[in-house]
Amino acid sequence: MGKRIKKKRALRTIAAPFTVSAPTGARIRDRARFNERDVQVLHLAGEHLGHHQRADLAERISLGKVAVKDNQRAPRKKSLTAVSSSRWAGAMTRASEDQYQLSLRALFDERASLRRAVRTVEKRLTVPCGQRSKSGVRGYPTQAERFEKQRRLQVLLGRLAAVEERIEAGSPAVTVGGRRLLKARHNLAKAELTVEQWRGQWEASRLFLTADGESGAPHGNYTITVDPATGEVTMVLPEPLRHPANAPRGRYRFSFTVQFNHRREEWLDRASANRAVRYDFVHDPARDRWYLDASWGAEAAVLPTPEELQARGERLLGVDLNADHLAAYVLDPHGNPVGTPITIPLDLAGPTSQRDGRLRAAISELLRTARSHRCAGIAIENLGFDDARATGRETMGRGKRGKTFRRTVAGMPTAKFRERLRSMAFHAGLVVIAVDPAYTSVWGGRYWQAPIQQTNQKTTVTRHHGASVAIGRRALGHRARRRPGVTANDQRIVARRATGQALPGPRARGTANPPRTASTPTTGGKTRPGQGDQLALFPDPEHRSRGHRTGPVSCDSANDGQHH
Template sequence: MAVRDRLKGLTARDEQVLRRVGAHLGVLASRDLAVRCRAGLEHSAQAWADRKRELTPESSSRWAGAITKASHDQWALARRCQAAHILSLEAGITAIAHRLAQPIGAKGSKKVPGGYRSRQEWHAKKRRLHVLSDRLERERTDYEAGRVRVVRGGTRLARARHHLAAAQLSEEQWRERWQAERWFLQADGEAGKRYGNETIRLTPDGQVSIKLPAPLAHLANAAHGRYVLSARVRFAHRGQEWADRIDADRAVAYRIHLDIQPGVARSRRDSGRWYLTASWQHQTTAIIPLRAALASGVIGVDTNADHLAAWRLDVHGNPIGNPRHFGYDLTGTAGHRDAQVRHALTRLLHWARKCGLRAIAVEDLDFAAEKTREKHGRNKRFRRLISGKPTGKLKARLTSMAQAAGISVIAVDPAYTSRWGAQHWQHPLTNPKRPTSRHDAAAVAIARRAQQHPIRRRTTPPPHDQSDRMGHRTVQAEPCAAGREETRHRTPDHAHDAPGPDTARTRATSAPNTVRGAPVQLMFTG
């Protein structure tokens, strides 16, 4: 959980102190990160203690601990990204090698791609195979040696230095942003300490004070080498949760940063906006039984590239009311995309809480292996479609936000939900006043799978073969009924001709080969 507020009312001296402290600690952080990267896989707990001991005289014990931990986390993140890049290269090489082995023009199936369309494309992909193989060999060598490449300040901003016109920045503006991004003004919380953090302290009335490093202790304006800022902080969002934590002296991490908007003309007094971000972790909640989470029904959610299609189902698996759509626009900056996902999930959770439900069912989607261009070739439209679906970000955001709302999230197998939903639920749920889309029907299928009900409906027999002549005979069977997904047997014309319950079956029932029986996964329960 992270909340942010702007530091308004800072004096010129406040900004000067923040800049000097951030620049001083930023130099130490860059130096420590270089040491950590050179150590690679040979790093140990003793080496970590030595790094912290070297930084303590130039900062403080707590600042040294924050710097060394940030360096280790950044190295670990680069390590995970390196492993993901290796998997992506291996998937691309496997796809190219398979398609090169196929005859030119050979058609593929739904799961296996075919050959390339022309000799020229085959030749170009042959060259690309060598390029990817060389790149994979270099990445594997670096990964085995523990060598990573990290840029403090961000690779994107570093590359923008060579494309200032495209980034709409002057050299002076770029230099200012580059220095601000490389500053270090963050400290992890400490449970049991006063207000949960001794390095950057925020009191209940909004007063911010910083423990100055040893070389800058002469800038202090308070006791014990601390500097108190003139600005006051008040968190409008989740401020009560933050107040409860600091009253109990629970750990809260703080980060102070300067936000400089690109391409915005500023005066000398307005050098950017200073912000303070407070973050903490929620305690893991106990997992409740699946039946208890589904006691009041469930909302099925179908994830799409531009909206979430949701439909509410009762405990028997019947759709209630009308479907709901929660749209978002995933264009623009990363902050704008993240905000769009948060707003859509907020509306979804508010609707679930208003309906009195405690469970939301989503598909356990992962397109990591599908996003490579080598698998789908020239089908750019399909690659853009699956790349636009915020699967990973949506699951991470939904579990975090649902935990705070006390709503359970159930992940189900995504196989055949769209196909069976459109086949069995789109037409019955469509009427002149409520057109039902394929995505709405998929939401019903997802919710029914979470409830462990069959998705597919029984096929309606011909009208004059029904016992009640033009009656309805597509009612759903109980989950425990054997063969409930099979073809319905013919009902005799007379009731006394109906076979009894002890009558032996004339045809053996084959085991279902669908994924309907696959167990659902409870991602999070609140």
């Protein structure tokens, strides 16, 4: 009986690299140092507007999935104008519509995630325990685990049915203030909060103090106005709450001024030209601080494609994102690694504010490295982990090792890293190219780790540095694997020349040394003649892909002697 030949597993289809789009807007912040009177006015207005905005959101959800012309925004805005103002009402109805559409998209994403999980479990349940199907799907190892997966499948199907019912009815569940904060109320000890602290965060998250910008209005916003010359801030109070007004036309002038030091010139250009600028008052109850945020939309920027960067002969910085560090390598236009491997620590432990600061510092160091090496852009993996997070234990390992790996994946700030890098790189004049993450770590460790380590004896090279090289090569349009027959690093020890590196060309006849005859003795006490010690009978024209060295033409007498 012949040996059964194992069918090779087909490789994934690798998607083409693409340029990450530029940010569509900007948001800056400055601290607002209020006095007690200012805080009272803001709380009064925020609670009043927040109450009516939540009522409008409930009315919008009750309408379900309807066309834009049937969402009854005009009647809802008219009823809200009576208890606020026309511009406050427009901001509240716009926020309700945005929240509804966002929640509906979240339902679609949850349905897709549940469907992926159901398909994965069902495939494994069709295979007997301890066996593998022809397509490579493994069955569960034990009958006990199979039984638990059957129960898990029923839970997933129940959740999927509930989600599909909500999508059909067009009524997503929305918690103003955040569902996570709402659930923390039932477990304050685990959340490390007191009742007073939780109440402060809950009330602060439900305030509505957002004013949309309007082109042509004074300094880009009539509801909340910031004077670019003096930094003075005024706000239109809702109609029923205009008794604290200290400025004409029901406006309240605050006792503080703002500067907006970050990207101040851009803000000044818009505010001075009366272009639309949105303002938001934000309260941080943990620090008991108030902030004023300014945001505006940016014009669409046309960024170069990977093909254009390759045609221009630009350098790239390949980056491999890991849980505790960033591994990077500079690549020349031909895809060759240049210099030494780069490692940037990434410590994401601690509270959210510290994690955000460390992530921003790591990205800043990455941008400085790219600019110092004259790189035109940064190549990263298009990491989402959506499918992996959906299928969970089914595809990411079992037991303690699989649990550790899943926690590592969940702790990697892929989305936040991608968004921060996109924004910061755009303002630094760099392009971000996203590539398919398939096999980058495998091929980087197999084909690039050892050669890079040989050229960097004083630096520890990991498979992550090899992955960064594979990422950069893929962004430049080259193969992630090394080409066969690459020249050895040490020519004195390893006698191997490059093959397939350039177009074949003609070379001179003969070899570097005169050809030996059968009577020429071998040197060095060799028991077996080397490849270069073979007899040369009528050398034919060769090209460089044969791996021989180029030398002078042999004399005719030598050839004649060999012939005779």
